[in-house]
Structure formats: C-alpha cells, structure tokens
Amino acid sequence: MLLTVNLKSEEPIYLQIRNRVVEGIASGALREGDPLPTVRALAAELGVNLHTVNKAYSFLRIEGFVKMMRSRGTVVTVPRRGRDTQDFLDAAAAAIKNIVTEAITRSVGREELTGMIHKIYSELEGKKK
C-alpha cells in the first residue's frame, strides 16, 4: 500500500491523502498515467469514509494532478510546469514569513531553515533517479 494516513493526526484526512499523492508526484514515484486506487477501494483500505477519499481526489483533479475518467478510474496527470506559479509563490512567501518570524523569536538562524529546504529537496529529488 503506497498510501497511508494517520487517523490521529491533526491534518485532515482528505488533505493527508491529497498530500501523499502530490509527494508521490514530486518524488517521481507517481508518473503520468499511473492509476490511483478507485475511491471505494481506497476508502475501504484506509478505513475512512467514501466522501473523504472523494474530496481528496476532487481536490487533486481541480489542481490538475489527476484525471478522473468515468469507468476508467483515476490516473495521475503531471500538471504543466508553470501553472499558478505566482499564486504559489505568494502563498509560500506568506507561510515562510510566519516560520521566519517565529524562528527569529527563538534565535533560530536562517541556516537552520535553508538547511531544511535543501534536505527535503534532496530527499524528494533523490527518489526520482
């Protein structure tokens, strides 16, 4: 089973499913055309409600990460590269501003945070090879 969720996490389950798929795409584990489990199968496998999986898949479809095709299931569609770039950068800047602000009040230096970024890039991109 590729997809696992933590029912006790504070992160909403539908977002966990969505995030695992996006991570799979980012790391290259999921490629264009790869099939995802059916909504029913995944719901049963994870022990969550149909609606929850449906919501996750709908999100992924809206974001362009999957195509849901009637009677042929859901398949991965690596989205075109530059989409929504500005929106993403704005959101990322806002999130990073919050992190940096907190970091400064704790005397956590910028190297610590940039180190995290390099580490995660390497982990995800490393899987691609």
Add this chain to the structure above:
Amino acid sequence: MLLTVNLKSEEPIYLQIRNRVVEGIASGALREGDPLPTVRALAAELGVNLHTVNKAYSFLRIEGFVKMMRSRGTVVTVPRRGRDTQDFLDAAAAAIKNIVTEAITRSVGREELTGMIHKIYSELEGKKK
C-alpha cells in the same frame, strides 16, 4: 495605527492580531515593556469584538510574548530565547515539506525558496538597527 487586520482574510482575526504582534517583536518594533492597546481600545479600533482581541492577547500571554495585568494593561515581554525549540523545528519542517513538495511539482527551484527566507530575515532583522 500599528495593528491592522483584514476582516475578509481566511486567517482568523485573532491569529492576525497575534501574528502582527509577534512580527513586531521579531523585527524589534516592539520591545520589552512596550504597552499594547487595551483590549477594548483595540477592539473598537479594529471594529471587532472584545473577545476576539482577548483571545489574541491570551494566546500571546500563554506563548510568553506579553504579560496581561488586570487594570494595568498589556505589555510586551520578549520570551526566553530557546523555548520550545524542538517543537518549533518539527512544525517548521512539516510546513516546509509541504511547500517544497508543491514547489517541485511547479519546477520552482530551491534557490527561489531559500531566497525568500533570506529576504524575510533581512527585512525583519533590518528593522532592528
């Protein structure tokens, strides 16, 4: 008016207030002992309910950013530097993982993100001088 909030933002009002104060502390605009507006005054100024401001200030108090003194108002108290460092780093790593994952699917490189971090550090620390 130092503190402004966006009533239409998705970010809860009380968190906006809380975040503006923490940013003020991080940038050095707010220093140990500086008074914040009274709960009632700020509520009136922002056009929000007293309890909303109270919630923001209470949050700040629990986190150690302010002291609230009955009948003497609320003042800034820069908290101990190393507090909760591990919890913070864990949360930061989770948030950064999400950002990096999204970035990769958009072909946004690590330089772009580390650049944001340096920029915000400089903006906030620059104000301190």
Add this chain to the structure above:
Amino acid sequence: MLLTVNLKSEEPIYLQIRNRVVEGIASGALREGDPLPTVRALAAELGVNLHTVNKAYSFLRIEGFVKMMRSRGTVVTVPRRGRDTQDFLDAAAAAIKNIVTEAITRSVGREELTGMIHKIYSELEGKKK
C-alpha cells in the same frame, strides 16, 4: 463521570476542567490516545457553557496535553517530557517561596511541606501501576 467541577469554587471553571485532565494524565488515568468527552457533551454534563469547556480544551491543546480534531473529537496526547522545564521550575520556586514564608510565620516545619510533596507524588504515581 470522570470530570467534576465545583461551580462555586474561586478557581475558574475552565481551569478546574483543565486541572482535572492534567491530574488524570499525571496519575496515568488518562493515557495517550484516550478520548475526552466532546465539548458539547461535557458542557451539558457539567451544566456550563460550551465556550467554557472549549476554553479549557484549547488551553490543554496549547500546552500539548490534547489534540483537538475537527469532527473527530479530542484525545489525550502526553506531551514531550522536558518541555518548558526552566519556566516551570521558576514558577514552582516562586509558588513554593510563598508557601514557605507563610509556613514559617505559623511555625510549620519543612518536614510538613516535604511530607505533602511525597504524599501527592505517591498518590498520583501509585495510580499508574
């Protein structure tokens, strides 16, 4: 009913609720993952307002004693052991100074107070077995 509060006590209701939960965790009666009553259920059971319980639970969440998950209820999460140790010791020292000062003016000896400490440690830790 595990949780009881005294509506006439000087101790705020939300702190009573908070303290009962922390005592439960300290004694081992509440363990990682144990569910707490829903906010609404506990409010009805205790005959207090929903917001009062919410405040208690939010406090516990910020302190790391519980996780609140929208639509999935509130569960106990025993927090990291060494957190905030210095802040706690400072606060404890201040509280103990007050107690000892009063004790001396009443000729209450140190054995009486250290005895209390041993007694309460034993009571709480005794329940763990």
Add this chain to the structure above:
Amino acid sequence: MLLTVNLKSEEPIYLQIRNRVVEGIASGALREGDPLPTVRALAAELGVNLHTVNKAYSFLRIEGFVKMMRSRGTVVTVPRRGRDTQDFLDAAAAAIKNIVTEAITRSVGREELTGMIHKIYSELEGKKK
C-alpha cells in the same frame, strides 16, 4: 528602602507589598513592634496609589501581621504561632498538588521540589541569626 515592588510584575502590587512584609517577618528582619512606613510615605516612595498601600496594610492587619494604631502608625506584630494552621495546610496542600501534578508531566522528580523547600527555609531562617 526595605520594601521594593515591581510595577511590571503580574503579581498585584498590594500583594507584593503584603508579601514583602511577611517575608521580612519570616526571616526575622521585621520584629515585634518594628514600625512600618506610613501609608502616605510608602505610597509616595513606591510611586503607587494610596489605596494600594492601604489594601496591603489592611490585609496584613486582618492576618494579624501588623497593628494599625491611630496617630501612631503601623507596627509589626508577630502573630501567635498556631493560628489558622489547618486553613493554611489545606491551601498549601492544594497549591502543592498543582505543582506536583505539573512536575510529574515534565518528569521533574520529588527531590527537585523538596530541594526548593529546604533551600528557601534555609535562606529565610538563615537571616534570623
């Protein structure tokens, strides 16, 4: 000036004044018959309101730590030893229960707390000689 207060502390000023006097009595620095400053003089010296000092002195009088005599000012009266012992012990037990509960959740051992008690007894009683 024997008496100093911290205007920025969270502890109400009138309690700070009251506590400093009780500590003085506990440590032997203040003895039966020693005069305290007049309400007006102390208020001026500390830069606080008359009412604040008055409240502190009233508390001390009610507790039996001072006598306020018309036109002769306020003098220390070491109270009889065993007064209110049970009330005090109850209150102390409640306060200690809170401290111990928190200590256990942080894995702070009983030696740490009993050590504090011995330290403060020694500090205060040491001054008596």
Add this chain to the structure above:
DNA sequence: GTGGTCTAGACCACT
C-alpha cells in the same frame, strides 16, 4: 455530529 470562530452582553476583581 465534531471543533473553530465570532458577536453580544453581562458581572467581577483590581487599581
């Protein structure tokens, strides 16, 4: 159904 947020209005302790 769950918690999360916001408004409105009240009373209290402290200064």
Add this chain to the structure above:
DNA sequence: GTGGTCTAGACCACC
C-alpha cells in the same frame, strides 16, 4: 477603566 470569566446564540469546515 483594566483584564478575567461566563453565558447565549450564531455560522462555518470537516467527516
């Protein structure tokens, strides 16, 4: 007039 607490009632996101 300050913050601290409590009640009441509402709407929202999540499952």
